[in-house]
Amino acid sequence: MITEKKVxxxxxxxNPDQLHVWVRxxxxxxxxxxxxxxxxxxxxxxxxxxxxxxxxxxxxREAIPVILSLIDQIHDMRAQMxxxxxxxxxxxxxVRMQVLQMALERCK
Amino acid sequence: MDDPYKILGVDKSASDAEIKKAYRKxxxxxxxxxxxxxxxxxxxxQEISAANDLLGDPEKRARYDRGEIxxxxxxxxEYQYYKQYGGRPGAQQYSAGGDFDDLGDIFSQMxxxxxxxxxxxxxxxxxxxxxxxxxYHLAVDFLDAVNGNPQRIVLPDGSSLEVKIPQGIxxxxxxxxxxxxxPGIGAGPPxxxxxxxxxRPHKTFRREGNDIVVDVPISFDEAVLGxxxxxxxxxxxxxxxxxxxxxxxxxxxxxxxxxxxRKGKTxxxxxxxxxxxxxxxxxxxxAFAESWRKDHAYNPRENM
Numbered sequence: 001m002i003t004e005k006k007v008x009x010x011x012x013x014x015n016p017d018q019l020h021v022w023v024r025x026x027x028x029x030x031x032x033x034x035x036x037x038x039x040x041x042x043x044x045x046x047x048x049x050x051x052x053x054x055x056x057x058x059x060x061r062e063a064i065p066v067i068l069s070l071i072d073q074i075h076d077m078r079a080q081m082x083x084x085x086x087x088x089x090x091x092x093x094x095v096r097m098q099v100l101q102m103a104l105e106r107c108k
Numbered sequence: 109m110d111d112p113y114k115i116l117g118v119d120k121s122a123s124d125a126e127i128k129k130a131y132r133k134x135x136x137x138x139x140x141x142x143x144x145x146x147x148x149x150x151x152x153x154q155e156i157s158a159a160n161d162l163l164g165d166p167e168k169r170a171r172y173d174r175g176e177i178x179x180x181x182x183x184x185x186e187y188q189y190y191k192q193y194g195g196r197p198g199a200q201q202y203s204a205g206g207d208f209d210d211l212g213d214i215f216s217q218m219x220x221x222x223x224x225x226x227x228x229x230x231x232x233x234x235x236x237x238x239x240x241x242x243x244y245h246l247a248v249d250f251l252d253a254v255n256g257n258p259q260r261i262v263l264p265d266g267s268s269l270e271v272k273i274p275q276g277i278x279x280x281x282x283x284x285x286x287x288x289x290x291p292g293i294g295a296g297p298p299x300x301x302x303x304x305x306x307x308r309p310h311k312t313f314r315r316e317g318n319d320i321v322v323d324v325p326i327s328f329d330e331a332v333l334g335x336x337x338x339x340x341x342x343x344x345x346x347x348x349x350x351x352x353x354x355x356x357x358x359x360x361x362x363x364x365x366x367x368x369x370r371k372g373k374t375x376x377x378x379x380x381x382x383x384x385x386x387x388x389x390x391x392x393x394x395a396f397a398e399s400w401r402k403d404h405a406y407n408p409r410e411n412m
Contacts, residue, residue, distance in 0.1 A: 001245070001306060029201040031245035031304050032264075038245035040304070042193035046202070049141050049190040057132055057139070067142070072202050074144055075194030079203075082195075 002039040004030075007047055014051050022050050027068055112159035112172070112179055120173075124166065131160040144191040197282070200302065201243050239290035239299035246271060246303050250310035253277050254320075254342050254367050261303065271303055276318065276369035279307040312340055318367040318375025324360075325384040326350055341365045341377050348379060356383045 008014055022028045023037065028046050030037035039047075053059050053067060088099055113120055116130045134156045136142070143149035162179065163169045171177050193199040244261050252259065256275030262268045269288060277283075282304050289299025307315075314321045324339055334352030338345045341362065348360055358381045366375025386393070 001247075029243060031201075031243040031302075033245040034247065034262075038304070040198050041188065042190070042196075042199035042202075045188050045190040045193050046199075048188070052135075052139060052141075057135055059136070068202075071141055071144070071190070071194065072204060075191075075199070076203050078144065079195035 001033075002041075002044060004037060004039070007039050007044055010044055011047050011051050013055050014047060018054070019047065022047070022054075025065070027064060110155075110179070112162050115155050115159040116163065118163075124164075127160070127163050131156065131164065135160075140189045141191050141194075144194065150189070201241060236294035236296040237292060238296045239292040241299040242289040242301045244269075244301060244303045245306065247306045247308055248273060248277075249308050250313060250315075251342060253279075253305070253307040254313075254315075256370075269301065273305070274370050276367040277305055277307070278315075279305065281305050313342060315367065316378075318369055318373065320366045320375065320377045322377060322379050323382050324348075324379045325382050326354065328383055328385055331355070331381075331383045339377075339379055342367070350381065354381050354383075356381060 002010075004016065004019060007019065008016060019028070023030065027050055028039075028043055030039045030043050032038075049071075050064070053064055054061070059067065088096060091099070113122070116127060116134065118127055118130045122130070135153065138149045138153040138156060140150040140153055158180070161168070162172055168177065172179065194202065246259060246261055248259060251257075253273060254276060256273045256277070259271045259273055260268045261271060269285070271283060271285070273283070282302050285301040285303065287298045288301035291298050312322055320342055322339065322341075324337070326337065330337065330350055331354045332352065334350050334354065336347050336349055339348045339362075342365070346362065346365070348362065350360070360379040360381065362377040362379065364374050365377035368374045
């Protein structure tokens with residue numbers, strides 16, 4: 001179980017006040033535990049990303065939601081593309097070739 | 109690593125501020141989370157970070173300039189980038205909506221035309237949107253998880269949420285409660301609640317796959333003579349036959365007394381025997397062991 005205290009131990013350049021701001025802004029969304037918020041590994045990686053944007057690169061607080069939204073959209077799209085390519089992969093050989101050929105033609 | 113000055117594209121005489129500026133500019137361009145599809149970006153970013161670790165630290169930079177440390181002088185522990193999690197289970201709280209009906213333009217275009225599902229948001233003027241998902245962490249007692257006893261989450265507003273625990277749920281699994289998230293906007297449906305389950309350890313039972321493993325202490329006389337003993341299982345005590353001459357570490361398997369998951373094979377309970385000597389070795393036992401040893405000595409370590 002990763003508590004807030006542990007997150008700050010792992011990502012040492014983040015302080016509690018900062019983390020609270022990020023959570024309030026919903027840039028990081030830990031699970032609600034019985035007593036306190038509980039983070040998973042994806043949340044910790046997200047805290048690292050925010051630390052990079054906010055503390056190292058100093059992109060500015062106004063830019064952060066814009067960047068996060070774009071990153072989240074890319075990941076959603078990648079996940080959808082993976083679903084789609086998984087489905088295509090399960091098709092018979094001739095269907096797959098046809099899809100591939102048509103896609104290549106249209107990308108020209 | 110190559111020359112860190114070249115990597116950051118600065119002069120050897122560059123000021124600290126110039127180095128910081130050069131680093132930021134490159135880091136913004138190559139940060140892996142800003143280039144999730146580009147494998148080269150990650151390598152490039154690592155190079156930039158390493159160069160910055162060296163040159164951004166006046167002391168290290170001076171030592172490097174003096175030739176006291178080489179360019180790889182600064183090593184970083186392995187870094188878990190967000191892109192390793194984004195779009196995957198565990199990061200669904202950051203997804204704009206992974207439901208099929210939300211899958212966006214690609215799928216609705218593909219399947220909408222064929223399936224006759226029609227375009228979404230046909231109202232034109234009205235704005236409908238699915239509510240946000242909520243995420244909870246719930247610690248469950250070992251036996252409640254094994255037996256699938258329902259639990260309750262108390263929400264900050266005082267209301268509560270009933271969580272049906274599937275029998276045999278494992279630590280780290282997530283339960284999705286459809287429609288139990290934030291309310292929708294307009295005619296949009298409510299979001300879902302995701303409940304991450306943590307299974308608390310039990311003082312007696314351990315779980316290995318669907319098997320339950322229990323250390324069972326037996327007395328020295330039970331080990332020698334064998335006999336029936338009472339053993340706890342996840343559904344009550346059962347009588348088990350200990351064979352005469354049992355050793356510590358020997359395992360007795362109770363078929364079908366393990367976890368019964370909703371799907372998959374029911375596990376067994378494995379009782380690992382552990383011989384426990386009496387707290388005080390009295391004169392009788394000592395005398396017996398001494399006389400027994402004279403004619404019956406054996407070496408349990410001969411194969412070591």
